[in-house]
Amino acid sequence: MALVVDYYLAPQSPWTWLGHDRFAAIAKAAGAHINVLPIDLGQVFPVTGGLPLAKRAPPRQAYRLVELKRFSEHLGLPMNLQPAFFPVAGDAAARLIIAVDEHDGSDAAMALAAALMRAVWAEQRDIADTATLAAKLIECGLPARRLDDAQAPAVQARHDADSQRAIGIGVFGAPSYVVDGEIFWGQDRLDFLQRRLARG
Numbered sequence: 001m002a003l004v005v006d007y008y009l010a011p012q013s014p015w016t017w018l019g020h021d022r023f024a025a026i027a028k029a030a031g032a033h034i035n036v037l038p039i040d041l042g043q044v045f046p047v048t049g050g051l052p053l054a055k056r057a058p059p060r061q062a063y064r065l066v067e068l069k070r071f072s073e074h075l076g077l078p079m080n081l082q083p084a085f086f087p088v089a090g091d092a093a094a095r096l097i098i099a100v101d102e103h104d105g106s107d108a109a110m111a112l113a114a115a116l117m118r119a120v121w122a123e124q125r126d127i128a129d130t131a132t133l134a135a136k137l138i139e140c141g142l143p144a145r146r147l148d149d150a151q152a153p154a155v156q157a158r159h160d161a162d163s164q165r166a167i168g169i170g171v172f173g174a175p176s177y178v179v180d181g182e183i184f185w186g187q188d189r190l191d192f193l194q195r196r197l198a199r200g
Contacts (some may be wrong), residue, residue, distance in 0.1 A: 002031065003197055003200065004032060004033045005178065011038060011090045011113060012087070014068055017121045018071050022075075026190060026197065036106050038093075038094035038097050040091065044171065044172060048173075077122075080124060090128075092150070093128070099150040108142060115140055169183070173186070
């Protein structure tokens with residue numbers, strides 16, 4: 001039986017960006033299938049104890065910047081610690097990833113997710129803007145009509161369902177990687193995920 005990882009992500013999350021390519025490589029090396037599951041942190045946080053960045057205590061906000069700088073330098077990933085378009089609503093980007101997943105498959109959805117996160121954290125672009133989303137589709141070689149597909153009620157319904165599913169199994173933040181019900185929260189847990197996948 002093939003290994004499966006449920007990948008709960010938020011396209012505006014810096015931590016998801018820091019782990020995305022490493023996670024993709026780990027899953028590929030293990031022969032694991034990725035279920036790409038963008039979630040709405042606006043639904044998840046209120047019922048799991050999380051707070052939006054602006055509502056966190058100043059020491060937590062300050063330390064977050066220290067950790068982002070440490071990890072971006074350690075991983076060699078470009079990152080603007082305080083990008084021009086952040087905080088940014090991730091809903092439109094999440095729906096687009098879902099539409100691509102539905103029509104073009106998980107590999108295409110993973111590639112688009114990477115491009116959208118790079119837009120926020122490395123390119124100072126607004127992923128709530130339709131022009132940015134359209135440009136990223138072109139960059140990934142995907143059909144422009146996916147923008148229309150992303151507006152389908154079924155796509156929003158899946159986004160909501162995946163967010164509620166995340167809450168139901170105990171996911172409280174992004175990124176979270178789930179294998180057979182076992183949750184690995186955060187890009188700094190990828191070593192543990194890799195060992196879990198190696199066990200099969």
